[in-house]
Amino acid sequence: MRHRLSPVSRRQGALMSATVSFKVPSATGPQPVTVSYARVGRGEPLLLLHGIGHHRQAWDPVVDILATERDVIAVDLPGFGASPGLPEGLSYDLATTTSVFGALCEALELDRPHVAGNSLGGLLALELGRERLVRSVTALSPAGFWSEAExxxxxxxxxxxxxxxxxxxxxxxxxxxxxxxxxxxxxxxxxxxxxxxxxxxxxxxxxxxxxATGFDETLRAGTAVQFADDVPGLPVTVAWGTRDMILVRRQGVRAKQIIPRARLVRLPGCGHCPMNDDPALVARVILDGSR
Incomplete structure (x- = not known):
């Protein structure tokens, strides 16, 4: 496991931009994966996962608020942002990506962090919750609750x-x-x-x-994705913007039916990436979900 760190100044404190390398199992043996991330704040760890085609800076509008109560780790997914793509032998399917983030948490010594994700990141957050790798989940417009037409x-x-x-x-x-x-x-x-x-x-x-080098393969893997399992035993929040133009908000009702104990939150006036549209509301939803 290797770490590289470089501090970047922020309005509050110092954001630590870094990369970490670790091994992930594959059919042909362990494969090296490198992930870029930024870290700031103190408190219980909170992992932030962005959507397809985006990068960790999607969370910038809410990071300073979250960092007042949490040790915030915003990650570039493999093949997006500053993170290199996955090596040969590793696919971009849900099972592999979940393994990657399980290994990432182990490499960063994160003991079952809270996790919040948007879109693809929301789907990954729910899968990490289903696998019991995190202590709470907040999913903002998560993928996987669509009809085939949607x-x-x-x-x-x-x-x-x-x-x-x-x-x-x-x-x-x-x-x-x-x-x-x-x-x-x-x-x-x-x-x-x-x-x-x-x-x-x-x-x-x-x-x-x-x-984004991982875009095409990630999208291709998503054609078979349908989240259909409950996430029992830990707090789950599903939040949806009322003006989401990519994943329509009725998918939130389906998410509530599949995960009946989840807290379903409406984000008035917010689009698909609500962190920019109402940072204070989104930060409060994430912090409330992780308390």
Missing amino acids: RRYAFGVLLAMRHISRRLPLPLVEQLARSAAGRTMLTSTIYSRPGRRSPEAVVAETLALAQ
């Missing part, structure tokens, strides 16, 4: 976003990001209040989507 629609939207991000020249992205109207054009699919996102963040996440 899944096809969501994947179509994601593929269109990916196609556009890869075709836009960087100077044009930077120009569009300078105005609220341009940021709306680039990010209104995932945010209901895209004007609140900074120009720098919009440019960075457009590049993250375009350059």
Whole structure:
């Protein structure tokens, strides 16, 4: 296991940006995986998992609030953000990715952390809960509770976003990001209040989507995903934005039917990535779910 650390200044305290390498079992023997993450705060550990095509900076609007009560670890999923893709012999399916995060927690000496995830990250958070690897789960618009028609629609939207991000020249992205109207054009699919996102963040996440080496294989693996099991024995919160344009909010009702003891929370006026749209509300939902 190897760690590399580099501190990055923040408004409150110091965010520690780092990578960690560890081994994950495969059919051909243990394979090395490297994951990039950022860490800040103190208290019980809280793991943050982003959605497909995004990166750990998706959590920036809420990290400072969460860090007042939690040791926050925001992770770039393998093949996204600054994390390299998975090596040959490891697929991007749910079982493998769950094993990766189990090994990550062991490498970072996280004893059953709390976990919060958005979209794909929400699905992974629920799977980690089902496997008893975490002590609480907060899932924001988690994948996996769709009908087949809803899944096809969501994947179509994601593929269109990916196609556009890869075709836009960087100077044009930077120009569009300078105005609220341009940021709306680039990010209104995932945010209901895209004007609140900074120009720098919009440019960075457009590049993250375009350059995500794990996007295609992750999306392909998701065609067979349907979350159908309860997550008994630990606190589970499922929260859905009322303006989610990718995973429609009625999927939250299905999640509640499958996980009957879960707390189902409505996020008024929020889109698919609600951390940007209402940071105070989302942080409170996560902290309440992990208390």
